[in-house]
Amino acid sequence: MIPGIIDWLTDPANWSGPDGVPAHLFEHIWYCALALLVAAAVAIPVGLAIGHTGRGRFLAVNLAGAARAIPSLGLLFVLVLWLFPKLTGDSAFLVPTLIVLVVLAIPPIMAGAYAGVEGVDPAARDAALGMGMTGGQVLRKVEVPCALPLIFSGLRSATLQVVGTATIAAVVGTGGLGRFLIDGQKVQDFPQMASGALLVALLALGLDLLLALVQRGVVSPGLTGRTVRRGNTPVDVEIDPAGRTVDAPAR
Amino acid sequence: MIVFDGVTKTYPDGTVAVDDLSLEAPSGKITVLVGPSGCGKTTSLRMVNRMIKPTSGTISLDGRDTSRMKEAELRRGIGYVIQHAGLFPHRTVLDNVSTVPRLLGVNRRDSEKRSMELLERVGLDPAFAKRYPAQLSGGQQQRVGVARALAADPPVMLMDEPFSAVDPVVREQLQDEFLRLQGELGKTIIFVTHDIDEAIKLGDQVAVLRVGGKLAQVAEPAYLLSHPVDDFIADFVGRDRGYRALSFQPTPRLPLAQERTVAMGEDVARLDTDWVLVVDERNHPLGWVEPRRVHGEVTSEVLHRGGTVARASGPLRAALDAALSSPSRRGVIVDDAGALVGTVRAHEVLTAIEDTDRPELEDPDHPGAASPAASGTSAPTSAASASSAAGTVSDASA
Numbered sequence: 001m002i003p004g005i006i007d008w009l010t011d012p013a014n015w016s017g018p019d020g021v022p023a024h025l026f027e028h029i030w031y032c033a034l035a036l037l038v039a040a041a042v043a044i045p046v047g048l049a050i051g052h053t054g055r056g057r058f059l060a061v062n063l064a065g066a067a068r069a070i071p072s073l074g075l076l077f078v079l080v081l082w083l084f085p086k087l088t089g090d091s092a093f094l095v096p097t098l099i100v101l102v103v104l105a106i107p108p109i110m111a112g113a114y115a116g117v118e119g120v121d122p123a124a125r126d127a128a129l130g131m132g133m134t135g136g137q138v139l140r141k142v143e144v145p146c147a148l149p150l151i152f153s154g155l156r157s158a159t160l161q162v163v164g165t166a167t168i169a170a171v172v173g174t175g176g177l178g179r180f181l182i183d184g185q186k187v188q189d190f191p192q193m194a195s196g197a198l199l200v201a202l203l204a205l206g207l208d209l210l211l212a213l214v215q216r217g218v219v220s221p222g223l224t225g226r227t228v229r230r231g232n233t234p235v236d237v238e239i240d241p242a243g244r245t246v247d248a249p250a251r
Numbered sequence: 252m253i254v255f256d257g258v259t260k261t262y263p264d265g266t267v268a269v270d271d272l273s274l275e276a277p278s279g280k281i282t283v284l285v286g287p288s289g290c291g292k293t294t295s296l297r298m299v300n301r302m303i304k305p306t307s308g309t310i311s312l313d314g315r316d317t318s319r320m321k322e323a324e325l326r327r328g329i330g331y332v333i334q335h336a337g338l339f340p341h342r343t344v345l346d347n348v349s350t351v352p353r354l355l356g357v358n359r360r361d362s363e364k365r366s367m368e369l370l371e372r373v374g375l376d377p378a379f380a381k382r383y384p385a386q387l388s389g390g391q392q393q394r395v396g397v398a399r400a401l402a403a404d405p406p407v408m409l410m411d412e413p414f415s416a417v418d419p420v421v422r423e424q425l426q427d428e429f430l431r432l433q434g435e436l437g438k439t440i441i442f443v444t445h446d447i448d449e450a451i452k453l454g455d456q457v458a459v460l461r462v463g464g465k466l467a468q469v470a471e472p473a474y475l476l477s478h479p480v481d482d483f484i485a486d487f488v489g490r491d492r493g494y495r496a497l498s499f500q501p502t503p504r505l506p507l508a509q510e511r512t513v514a515m516g517e518d519v520a521r522l523d524t525d526w527v528l529v530v531d532e533r534n535h536p537l538g539w540v541e542p543r544r545v546h547g548e549v550t551s552e553v554l555h556r557g558g559t560v561a562r563a564s565g566p567l568r569a570a571l572d573a574a575l576s577s578p579s580r581r582g583v584i585v586d587d588a589g590a591l592v593g594t595v596r597a598h599e600v601l602t603a604i605e606d607t608d609r610p611e612l613e614d615p616d617h618p619g620a621a622s623p624a625a626s627g628t629s630a631p632t633s634a635a636s637a638s639s640a641a642g643t644v645s646d647a648s649a
Contacts, residue, residue: 121335121340123335123336124337124339127337127338128350129302130300131331131350131354132325132351133323146339220341220342222340222384223340223385
């Protein structure tokens with residue numbers, strides 16, 4: 001099995017042309033990126049609004065929960081059957097695929113956004129308002145920066161799911177790394193299927209790593225604990241103020 | 252000056268948080284709102300910067316009705332310090348302190364310069380500027396919280412239990428520094444606490460509220476302790492109020508006795524006294540030793556450090572405590588620099604207390620004599636004028 005995969009992956013024929021790894025890898029990344037961008041554009045503002053106002057949480061949680069329960073493959077077939085007569089060319093298959101991926105990606109991204117804002121220290125929010133920040137300033141200057149770790153965690157979780165699920169695009173005849181799985185299965189070419197699966201996994205890990213790096217650059221060190229923890233540094237020493245009673249050192 | 256005029260806060264469920272509160276917080280003074288939980292003290296405070304909107308009544312700031320001012324503008328002109336500091340975890344200490352000046356449009360360089368000065372002012376090393384709140388202790392965070400509230404130099408400060416989440420030792424330090432700072436800045440402050448000791452220590456004026464948001468009594472602390480208007484106040488100010496009241500009575504000239512002192516490392520075996528005081532090279536007291544039990548030189552291990560030390564210009568309470576806590580029964584009195592000036596016995600402090608005026612209705616401000624002992628020489632107790640205490644509650648069993 002493993003020698004088969006190595007053979008397949010090292011065969012130059014599999015690395016060129018419209019059916020080669022680079023072409024399908026590019027398609028796969030393209031579908032995922034598009035779906036994630038659309039999902040984030042919808043889910044992050046909605047999530048932030050829910051977290052900031054505290055309104056609509058019940059509805060959002062339940063809708064998101066229900067969305068998670070939708071079987072992606074089933075939804076894909078329904079969408080293809082419904083949209084096929086209305087669309088032409090490649091988009092007849094591509095649009096349903098993207099919708100499925102967007103529906104898949106919205107719940108985790110939205111959950112990350114509202115949980116992140118909701119989790120902001122109420123004292124920090126209270127202080128921000130009390131110091132004269134407007135609602136928008138509180139959101140921009142305090143809530144969003146503090147919510148970033150959870151927003152990223154939502155994005156990363158959505159990315160993993162979308163990269164994995166985007167393989168189903170191949171079921172309805174579009175491209176992506178799923179082609180190797182579907183085509184391989186048709187001709188009982190197990191090394192091809194396994195190689196495709198491996199490539200999907202590697203892509204998912206690679207994108208996750210990329211997002212982790214972005215996260216590291218964007219999230220304040222004050223939130224991640226990457227800074228040095230407090231210790232008994234000399235600056236901690238406090239000179240006794242002009243108090244009324246000067247206690248002698250403890251017995 | 253902040254004026255509450257018939258302010259009431261009723262919640263939709265019918266709960267009355269604050270009931271017809273009328274109160275003046277004079278300019279440049281600390282007004283403490285104190286009371287049990289549910290008395291509406293925090294609600295009252297938060298109505299000043301309109302974090303909570305009054306149901307009826309008006310609150311005015313130097314004559315301007317706050318309900319007619321823009322919320323954000325009103326708040327930017329009021330320093331706001333809360334219990335857990337509420338620092339922004341994603342911003343450095345410096346950025347936290349610069350928040351309000353930046354909101355007001357001050358450029359980065361100027362606001363950071365001002366913030367650095369403030370950090371120093373609240374007793375934080377400039378090295379903290381680039382740290383994040385998570386790297387600070389609770390007490391340090393609270394100092395940053397105070398610096399942040401002061402950054403735009405607002406004339407008014409609202410402080411909601413700012414020191415209650417830190418341990419007692421740090422709390423006392425923060426309180427002392429807060430008083431020192433207020434001595435320099437003279438802000439108009441409303442300070443909320445549930446701790447009557449803190450109220451009495453910090454307040455120029457203390458307003459006690461009872462559950463249901465009714466104002467029970469407003470008075471200067473010393474007066475409140477000696478003249479509670481009813482059983483609720485008497486109960487609330489507590490059983491130790493006679494002792495606590497001593498905090499307000501600056502030490503009159505106490506009959507200080509010269510104390511025989513030895514230095515660290517000196518041989519005390521041949522001394523025939525019970526206890527002898529050990530001082531360092533600057534004459535600062537270090538602790539007591541019992542020559543009988545020390546065979547040879549005085550070392551750090553044999554030092555008895557149980558006694559507290561009182562400043563000659565400090566309150567009588569500290570002097571009495573120094574005498575009571577001293578193993579030799581002689582309370583150590585030091586000058587403002589911390590150098591020994593002499594010792595005093597408990598009965599001598601009590602005599603001084605008995606000769607001191609109690610705060611009276613006519614003149615609640617200046618109990619007893621104000622002149623502190625200036626030197627360590629023995630001087631007879633003479634500062635207090637004739638006692639005229641009358642009608643004060645003297646037993647604490649109310």
